[in-house]
Amino acid sequence: MRVTLQRQSGRPIEGADNQDYNEQWRERFDLISNDYQKEYTRFKKGEITREELDQKSREMHTACDELEKELLDNYDLEKQVELPKTGKQWKEFQTLYGFPSIVHHDGKKVYLVLLDVGL
Secondary structure, eight states: OEEEEEETTOOOSSTHHHHHHHHHHHHHHHHHHHHHHHHHHHHHTTSSOHHHHHHHHHHHHHHHHHHHHHHHHHSOOEEEEEOOOSHHHHHHHHHHHOOEEEEEEOSSOEEEEEOOSOO
């Protein structure tokens, strides 16, 4: 039986991609967040209106959506694998991917969510 793997954190399935993904995400998100913080500070000082701040908030959400889409296009956040059948195969699976914690079925696919954030 084929199942689809996803990480609880939303990070890439293959561990080698995690560091690059994290760095790219953090760098871009910090830019977006810092830009909004500057506008929020201007709002608190009375330099811009609530409407201008709300517009900046919408722009921030759009930028976050674009960042998410770009990361989804560049990294494999899902992977289809054959479900292990033997104890030895499960041990190899856990060595490669960690422990599946949640099973989800959406009617077409069976997902195993890999625990990588904690409970």
